[in-house]
Amino acid sequence: xxxxxxxxxxQNALIAGILVSLIAGFVGSLVVVNRMVFLAxxxxxxxxxxxxxxxxxxxxxxxxxxxxxxxxxxxxxxxxYRKTHLSxxxxxxxxxxxxxxxxxxxxxxxxxxxxLMSYLFGSILAVERGDLGYMAALLVAVILLxxxxxxxxxxxxxxxxxxxxxxxxxRWYYTMLLILAALTVVxxxxxxxxxxxxxxxxxxxxxxxxxxxxxYTMMLLSSxxxxxxxxxGLVLSYRFDLSSGATIVLVSAAGLVLDTLIFKRH
Amino acid sequence: xxxxxxxxxxxxxxxxxxxxxxxxEVDEHEFVAVIGPNGGGKSTLLRLIMGQLRPxxxxxxxxxxxxxxxxxxxxxxxxxxxxxxxxxxRILDVVMMGNPRKHREATxxxxxxxxxxYNDVELRCARTTLEKVGLExxxxxxxxxxxxxxxxxxxxxxxxxxHPRLLILDEPTSSLDxxxxxxxxxxxxxxxxxxxxLVVSHDLSAVTEYADKVVYLNRTAYTHDLRANPIHLHTPxxxxxxxxxxxxxxxxxxxxxxxxxxxxxx
Numbered sequence: 262x263x264x265x266x267x268x269x270x271x272q273n274a275l276i277a278g279i280l281v282s283l284i285a286g287f288v289g290s291l292v293v294v295n296r297m298v299f300l301a302x303x304x305x306x307x308x309x310x311x312x313x314x315x316x317x318x319x320x321x322x323x324x325x326x327x328x329x330x331x332x333x334x335x336x337x338x339x340x341x342y343r344k345t346h347l348s349x350x351x352x353x354x355x356x357x358x359x360x361x362x363x364x365x366x367x368x369x370x371x372x373x374x375x376x377l378m379s380y381l382f383g384s385i386l387a388v389e390r391g392d393l394g395y396m397a398a399l400l401v402a403v404i405l406l407x408x409x410x411x412x413x414x415x416x417x418x419x420x421x422x423x424x425x426x427x428x429x430x431x432r433w434y435y436t437m438l439l440i441l442a443a444l445t446v447v448x449x450x451x452x453x454x455x456x457x458x459x460x461x462x463x464x465x466x467x468x469x470x471x472x473x474x475x476x477y478t479m480m481l482l483s484s485x486x487x488x489x490x491x492x493x494g495l496v497l498s499y500r501f502d503l504s505s506g507a508t509i510v511l512v513s514a515a516g517l518v519l520d521t522l523i524f525k526r527h
Numbered sequence: 528x529x530x531x532x533x534x535x536x537x538x539x540x541x542x543x544x545x546x547x548x549x550x551x552e553v554d555e556h557e558f559v560a561v562i563g564p565n566g567g568g569k570s571t572l573l574r575l576i577m578g579q580l581r582p583x584x585x586x587x588x589x590x591x592x593x594x595x596x597x598x599x600x601x602x603x604x605x606x607x608x609x610x611x612x613x614x615x616x617r618i619l620d621v622v623m624m625g626n627p628r629k630h631r632e633a634t635x636x637x638x639x640x641x642x643x644x645y646n647d648v649e650l651r652c653a654r655t656t657l658e659k660v661g662l663e664x665x666x667x668x669x670x671x672x673x674x675x676x677x678x679x680x681x682x683x684x685x686x687x688x689x690h691p692r693l694l695i696l697d698e699p700t701s702s703l704d705x706x707x708x709x710x711x712x713x714x715x716x717x718x719x720x721x722x723x724x725l726v727v728s729h730d731l732s733a734v735t736e737y738a739d740k741v742v743y744l745n746r747t748a749y750t751h752d753l754r755a756n757p758i759h760l761h762t763p764x765x766x767x768x769x770x771x772x773x774x775x776x777x778x779x780x781x782x783x784x785x786x787x788x789x790x791x792x793x
Contacts, residue, residue, distance in 0.1 A: 294614055411643040416624045419614055423624060423685075426577065426603055473615040474669055477643045 265499065270386050274505070277388040278491040280396035281445075281452045281461070286484025287403045288445045289462035290469065291438055294418045294476060298463050300337060301442040303352040305455045307333045307359020308446055312380045312455075313366030322380070323395060327447045333359060334439040342435050383454035383506025385495070396448045403441065407480065415476050452491075453506040461487060464513040468520045490516055528591050530555045530693050530723040531576060533748075536585035538571055545571045549585070549748045553740075555692070558719040560734040561727045563744035569727045572744060573697055576725070577601055590692060597693075599627070602686030602722075604679070606697040612671040618681050619645075619666045622653045625688035656687040660714060676707030680714065687718075694718065696726040700733070712737045 265271045292301045308330035315325020337355060341348035367374055379387065407414065416424035417434040425431045442462070449458040465486035466479065473479035494509030531553040538546040545568045553559050561569050574580045575587060578594030589597035602625065626649050633648040645653070657663045660680040670678060679699055686694055696715070700708040712733045715724050719739075728734050734741055735758045743749045751758075 408640055409642055411641075412623070415616070415620060415643075419611060419616055419621070420605070420624065422605060423603065426579070426598070427624065428598070470613065470615050474617055474667065475620060475643075476615055479615045 270388070273388045273390060273393060274385045274495065275492075276393055277385060277396060277452055278495055278509075279488060280393065280400050281449045282465075282487035282491045283484045284396070284400050284403055284445050284448065285458075285461045286465060286469075286482075286487045287407055287480045288441050289466040289487070290476065290480040290483050291414065291418065292442055292462055293466040293470065294479075295435075295438060297438065297442065298459065299349065299352055300341065300439065301446070301462055302459045303337060303356040303359075304330055304333050304439065304443045305446040305458050306356045307362075308443070308450070308455050309363035309380065310359035310361075310366070311363070311447075312377075312450075313363030316374050317366040317370045322450075323392065323447065326450060327444065329359075330443040330447055331440055334443040335436065338436040338439045342432055379454070380450055381454045381456045382504060383450070383452050383457060385452050385505045388451050392448070392451060399444055399448055406441075407477075411477065418476070453509055457506045457510045460510040460513055461491075464510075464517050465490060468517055471520070471524060486516065487513075528555070529553060529588070530557070530590060531725065532586075532588045532591075533576075534586045536572075536575065536587065537583045538568075538575060538580065539583060540571075544746065546575075547746045549744070551742060551748050551750065553723060553725060555723050556719060556721075557739045558716060558724045558737065559726070559740045559742060560738040561725065561742045561744055562729070562731065562734060563742075567745040569744050570697060572748075573695055573725075573727060577603060577695065599689065600692045602689055602691030602694045604682045604686050604694070604696040604699055606699075606701065614670065616670050617667050618657070618662065618670060618673070619653055621670055621681050622657060622684045622688050623649060625656075625685040626652060627689050652688055653684075656684040657681075659687060659718070660684045674707070675702050676704075676710060679703065679707075679711055683711075683714070683718075691722060693723045693725065696724070698727050698729060700728070700730055708733050 266275070292298060308326050310333075311326035311329025312322055314329055315322045318325065333355060337352065340351045367377065376384070413424070413429050413434060416427065416429055417431050421431045421435075445462065446455060446458050449455075449461060452458075453461050466483040468486055469479045469482035473482055490513040491509050494512040495505055497503065497512065498505040498508035529552050531551060533549055533551040536546055536549040536551075537544070549568075549572065551572075561572065563569055571580065575582055576589065576594055578598060587594055590600055623645060626645075630646070630648045630652060634646045638644060638646070654663060654666070657666065660683050662677060662680055662684065665673070665677070665681075670681065673681065683694075683696075683699075694715075699715075700711050703711065708730050712730075715726065716737045718724060726734075726738075735753060739752070739754055741751045741753060743751065
């Protein structure tokens with residue numbers, strides 16, 4: 262186990278796991294308390310369209326998926342802001358259309374495209390040094406935002422109507438949260454994959470919410486839990502030769518079940 | 528100067544007239560209740576007074592200023608406080624949402640990097656307003672742990688935190704039992720010694736007992752001054768009184784007392 266840490270790609274995998282878990286804890290908390298899990302799911306799945314676009318154009322996956330999913334986030338923000346009664350239909354449509362676009366674009370690209378499953382379910386051992394830079398930059402941006410604009414984020418999440426009366430630009434914050442969710446999905450694609458990333462955003466945060474008195478504690482606890490699940494999942498996947506992304510998600514799910522059994526009250 | 532002064536107000540949604548020639552005058556330190564059927568324009572009137580909507584015709588002045596510029600002088604308590612009960616938020620954090628920006632000036636720049644921390648001025652403000660509503664010892668409790676009546680008082684404290692001169696409440700007791708209703712109304716009665724209170728309500732027995740004036744709003748407004756012409760409702764202890772019965776009561780008295788259409792007082 263320990264000797265594996267000498268390999269560069271194992272080190273990268275570990276650092277990526279740590280960075281993405283911390284990002285997921287903060288962003289996931291905001292996504293969960295704003296009831297945007299389905300929205301984030303839509304963005305995550307449709308980002309496969311961005312993967313397809315990147316392969317079709319021959320540009321780096323990170324940039325293709327990044328630009329595409331931010332565009333999807335902007336589109337969904339415009340379509341769903343203050344329109345709760347319509348939003349699930351739109352999200353469902355964007356969800357499926359994005360994935361379909363990815364499939365078609367890859368069909369139209371000649372040649373071998375590598376293991377496409379790895380974008381869906383992650384391949385953490387394929388993380389490169391350069392990817393870590395993007396992850397660290399996003400983590401720093403998220404932490405700065407949360408610390409400098411905590412009150413606005415809290416007000417907008419808890420009671421948007423009142424926040425708006427107090428002069429907080431709620432629409433701007435709504436859009437920004439979706440963009441953050443999109444960027445989180447993009448950096449998490451390699452770690453857990455775009456299908457499983459929703460588990461990383463929602464499971465640790467759901468457990469954390471039960472045990473937190475404030476949004477900030479929820480964020481810190483979610484990050485810690487996500488980190489724990491990711492590291493445990495990585496160790497297990499290495500030990501038993503399993504897919505890392507799926508193992509991380511199953512460990513998280515087991516944590517959720519355990520927590521639910523112990524604290525039945527909620 | 529009048530707290531609220533509305534003249535010849537007209538408003539329609541998509542050419543559907545909601546308010547037609549509404550006149551309304553509220554003096555400072557008055558406790559005014561707005562009643563009327565659903566769809567009679569009660570919430571629309573509130574939104575116009577708070578500057579969230581603009582009138583098609585007519586004038587609104589809040590302490591002599593247009594609504595948008597009077598926002599700092601208005602405290603607002605929303606209708607439904609039973610939403611988001613799972614939200615990890617303390618009473619203190621909810622009250623602080625009403626905290627005026629000038630209190631933030633007492634914070635040193637390096638402390639602003641942690642915007643979740645409150646400075647002494649802000650904490651003192653929260654404590655005194657929570658004292659006014661009788662919840663000073665619940666500072667650190669989660670909002671979901673409180674009863675409906677306590678939660679409503681937290682929302683009132685949040686509105687009071689900004690030191691408003693006009694307090695607006697939209698059906699503050701719609702989800703409370705008779706005892707909870709009574710407590711909220713006697714609290715509002717007490718508060719109206721220091722500020723003006725405008726409350727939309729269906730609780731007619733409470734309205735006739737506590738308010739100074741009743742405004743009946745159904746596209747247009749009729750004001751009844753309860754101080755000059757008190758209405759005594761004979762309701763068995765703890766029972767509710769239906770709106771229709773008050774309407775009948777008011778209609779029966781129309782011949783005896785003066786009902787000024789629009790203009791308040793007698």
